[in-house]
Amino acid sequence: MSESYVVILGITLPWLGTILGSALVFSMGKSMGLAFHKAMLGLAAGVMMAASVWSLLIPAINMTETIGGICWIPPVVGFSLGMLFLLLLDNITQTLEVTASNTPRSNNLLILAVTLHNLPEGMAVGVSLAGMLSGDLVTTTAALCLTMGIAIQNFPEGAIISLPLSSSGKCKGYAFMVGLLSGIVEPMGAVITLLLTSLVTPILPYILSFAAGCMIFVVVKELVPTLSRGKGSNWGICGTTIGFALMMLLDIALQ
Numbered sequence: 001m002s003e004s005y006v007v008i009l010g011i012t013l014p015w016l017g018t019i020l021g022s023a024l025v026f027s028m029g030k031s032m033g034l035a036f037h038k039a040m041l042g043l044a045a046g047v048m049m050a051a052s053v054w055s056l057l058i059p060a061i062n063m064t065e066t067i068g069g070i071c072w073i074p075p076v077v078g079f080s081l082g083m084l085f086l087l088l089l090d091n092i093t094q095t096l097e098v099t100a101s102n103t104p105r106s107n108n109l110l111i112l113a114v115t116l117h118n119l120p121e122g123m124a125v126g127v128s129l130a131g132m133l134s135g136d137l138v139t140t141t142a143a144l145c146l147t148m149g150i151a152i153q154n155f156p157e158g159a160i161i162s163l164p165l166s167s168s169g170k171c172k173g174y175a176f177m178v179g180l181l182s183g184i185v186e187p188m189g190a191v192i193t194l195l196l197t198s199l200v201t202p203i204l205p206y207i208l209s210f211a212a213g214c215m216i217f218v219v220v221k222e223l224v225p226t227l228s229r230g231k232g233s234n235w236g237i238c239g240t241t242i243g244f245a246l247m248m249l250l251d252i253a254l255q
Contacts, residue, residue: 017158018180019183021157022159023162042235043159045244046243046245057208057209061074079216086113087217111182122185127193158182161182
């Protein structure tokens with residue numbers, strides 16, 4: 001397989017995983033009950049918690065150790081900045097129950113967090129592809145494995161964007177497009193990193209940790225309280241368990 005083909009595959013395959021996950025919305029019925037909605041929010045919470053640890057914070061620590069830095073500084077600084085960023089954003093919008101598009105604020109924060117999480121994943125792919133092109137840092141097989149692993153991980157992430165949107169009343173086409181667009185930042189991040197590898201690589205651990213902070217903020221501030229209120233909370237707990245276990249399994253098995 002030529003290097004140019006691997007680069008094209010590496011840039012596009014992770015986004016395809018998000019698209020396929022978002023497309024699950026078309027297999028669902030028109031009416032989605034409270035139990036299903038709670039289960040989907042729980043799935044989102046579980047996926048985001050596991051991804052924050054195994055897809056973002058642990059790689060940030062490992063990258064810092066590889067380049068000879070102090071391993072705890074980027075995770076602590078980046079994570080804290082991510083939390084503070086969404087706290088500021090939440091304070092700006094906290095007086096609004098819905099946005100102009102009538103989408104619940106919790107869904108908007110979920111979309112933002114997953115989108116921000118996709119960007120550093122794309123950048124990680126870009127770093128891997130750049131190492132492959134250099135000829136001595138990363139093998140073609142390693143670059144492909146990373147790309148396929150992220151693509152598989154993105155499948156449930158696409159679903160946790162589109163399914164809650166649909167269950168909250170949005171049409172399926174709209175929910176699918178939002179999920180699709182949340183993943184477009186991955187190929188963008190990969191391309192930018194390929195072009196600016198020497199500049200992006202040193203700060204990538206901070207970017208990964210920043211995304212983790214954003215995701216955990218959404219889980220704590222929006223998803224957990226929503227899952228705990230009213231009927232159907234047990235479905236939310238089941239969804240959280242499945243989401244966390246699934247994402248943990250994918251992250252560990254595909255390393």
